[in-house]
Amino acid sequence: MTTAVADAHEAHDHHGPATGIRRWLFTTNHKDIGTMYLVFSLIMFFIGGAMALVIRSELAIPGLQFVHPEFFNQMTTMHALIMVFGAVMPAFVGLANWMIPMQIGGPDMALPRMNNWSFWILPVAFGILLSTLFMPGGAPASGWTMYPPLVLQTGDAFPFLIFSVHLMGLSSIMGAINIIVTIINMRTPEMTLIRMPMFVWTWLITAYLLLAVMPVLAGAVTMLLTDQFFGTSFFLAAGGGDPVMFQHIFWFFGHPEVYIMILPAFGVVSEIIPTFSRKPLFGHDAMVYATASIAFLSFIVWSHHMFTVGMPLSAQLFFMFATMLIAVPTGVKVFNWVATMWRGAMSFETPMLFALAFIFLFTIGGFSGLMLAIVPSDIQYHDSYFVVAHFHYVLVPGSIFAIMAAAYYWLPKWTGHYYDETAGKVHFWLSTIFVNLTFFPMHFLGLAGMPRRIPDYSTQFADFNLVASIGAMGFGLSQLIFVYVLLTAKKGAQATAGVWDGSKGLEWTVPSPAPYHTFDEPVHVDRSVAFPKDPNV
Amino acid sequence: MIRNISTGLLGLAWATAANADWQLNMPRGVTELSAETYELHMMAFWVCTAIGLLVFGAMIISLLLHRKSKGVAAAQFRHSTGVEILWTAIPVLILLAMAVPAARTMIKLEDSRNPDLTIVVTGYQWKWHYRYQDQDLAFYSSLARPSLEARQKNSGIDPFDVENYLRDVDRPLVVPVGAKVRVLLTSNDVLHAWWVPDFAIKKDAIPGMVNEMWFQALKVGTYRGQCAELCGKDHGYMPVVVEVVEAEAFNEWVAANGGVTTRTFADNR
Secondary structure (H helix, E strand, O other): OHHHHHHHHHHHHOOOOOOOHHHHHHOOOHHHHHHHHHHHHHHHHHHHHHHHHHHHHHHOOOOOOOOOHHHHHHHHHHHHHHHHHHHHHHHHHHHHHHHHHHHHOOOOOOOHHHHHHHHHHHHHHHHHHHHHHHOOOOOOOOOOOOOOOHHHHOOOHHHHHHHHHHHHHHHHHHHHHHHHHHHHHOOOOOOOHHHOOHHHHHHHHHHHHHHHHHHHHHHHHHHHHHHHHOOOOOOOHHHOOOHHHHHHHHHHHHHHHHHHOOHHHHHHHHHHHHHHHOOOOOOHHHHHHHHHHHHHHHHHOHHHHOOOOOOOHHHHHHHHHHHHHHHHHHHHHHHHHHHHHOOOOEOOOHHHHHHHHHHHHHHHHHHHHHHHHOHHHHHHHOOEHHHHHHHHHHHHHHHHHHHHHHHHHHHHHHHOEOOOHHHHHHHHHHHHHHHHHHHHHHHHHHHOOOEOOOOOOOHHHHHHHHHHHHHHHHHHHHHHHHHHHHHOOOOOOEOOOOOOOOOOOHHHOOOOOOOOOOOOOOOOOOHHHHOOOOOOO | OHHHHHHHHHHHHOOOOOOOOOOOOOOOOOOHHHHHHHHHHHHHHHHHHHHHHHHHHHHHHHHHHOEHHHOOOOOOOOOOHHHHHHHHHHHHHHHHHHHHHHHHHHHHHOOOOOOOEEEEEEEEOOEEEEEEOOOOEEEEEOEOHHHHHHOOOOOOOOHHHOOOOOOOEOOOEEEEOOOOEEEEEEEOOOOEEEEEHHHOEEEEEOEOOOEEEEEOOOOOEEEEEEEOOOOOOOHHHOEEEEEEEOHHHHHHHHHHOOOOOOOOOOOOO
């Protein structure tokens, strides 16, 4: 009798994951869901990357060699949609799932069943989106910005595009609600808001951005849908509508979206730099305020994507000034990272290398962003390869490098083993060399006058295009090393709870690998470990 | 194709600064405003370079000196309100200094009053239509034949053998040098954008709307650009070519094409 009770008790206390496919289909565990998000995002990264390589192959030399222009446009459109909504955003949600409960000392996400649902919507959404490649008329080819009237020329894929965007939005909104509720309610009592780690802070602010703008995108694409099928004329001039209005609505979503993809990256870097500098983050509170300022400003700069649509001078001036202002809090973040490193005792493991490259290369993307804010120059840069260079600098060695840094940083915590450090470093160096080889020449192409989204170009652009294509192939192949690192992730030495020499924070107080359930009770730990920010320590 | 690749690789191997194809920077252009735009671009570039040198310099010094392998002990300082205020305030001042000249140029860009010549440009999938408002002269301008043939998939024609590949048209826009040309821009179907880098003007052609911009080319020559707003499958194949000619030659051209010549142009540079 007593044994049976003990057994039941045991089973209740230490129940692990279900077995087989049921574990993944029905799981409500934040670590399982985090893993699924990350794996999904990696798959999408490779699919979107393959499309990028189709684009770069066609653009390697002048003339059309491999694809027709209509398919080329499908590739640029699908590459962007998949990378933005399928790779970068889910990767950060995956990291949030894994790390936020562990960083705030909470047992799980606040809304575990919704968590499961918000993940499982994604494979459906992208299944639908990818299936459009096989439909009459092909996949959407109007660019990820879906500007009317061109987008209304999409073939059978059109309603599927709209529906899949709705689903992605639904997933993001649920994910955002979950993250907000978790951060507000699930913190261990001693962790006040201002004490929260930067990754948690940046995600809290990001989640509010998502909540604010994903419904706006849903509204915009719904209006496209009714324009196409139900006789409305929101965006059709012939019926009294305004094609430019779509752009205003889209970029009211689109600009905060840019920060949705970079703020969590700031959070990741703000975790990694202190660890490997063995020094607390400089200006933690200033970083929080800077992040909040960027988020606020992100709502009042959208028209800088549209300086060539023909706006009143006063509007152009306002959006130029507001856009330039973003450089201030962004600068504060970069300066604080440098101050964090200053007089530290740095070591250069793979996560640190990726974080350092992030600071260098994201800053280059920030510089071209500042140049783009200057309206007369922007009129030249707009829709040229200069813009392509700019946003790839902030997204690839920006967001993607931060995601890589985060994966290497927390991988030993997830698997309980150190990954192959040599392979990690090779992955880093090849990625860094090739990413610059790919995207740096695009600045020159844009300044020389090459428009974006063209399948073929004048011969004067041939040289740098070939360089960029060689870089892209190299970058793509280098990512296979990352797969190797993941496949061999459990073969390395057993990781300690702290994993890294200078790691501070609650996630490093639990064993490696992190048990299936962590922080079932309010956590009691040495405050100096838990709250590196705490000024009383 | 093999030949193309080898041509490209050869070009890569023999790259020199003298090779004009490796163009690095924005053209200075041939209008007053294109020169101003170029100056603004270079100003922003040098400001960014200076800030970059400071920030990256500090980072590199730190990366070289403050390494664990050098046996240094990490300092533990963590905030300084004074420093935060300083590096918030200084960038604001730099930005103000950049914004003022930019605003000055923007005001000029918007001032299209008193044009000498007005041209209505209409975007079509995938060609341009030009109408000279007062000369009663109109025509379409599409990709030139040699480019059209070479651009077909696996056409067997090496683009390097085609003069101005993809940047040549059957009938270019012709304007007199020194004239203030007002461009009224619209579209017949989807969005397009009319761009000539040497004039530093680009604006969207939007169905149902008329956009306005202007240029005053100060140098005779042929200037080439392209549609800059994705407009469907042949977006890459609707170039813009503008021939800037002497006023006298323009008058002759209008007459030769059956346009109204009540107004003749004189060089008013």
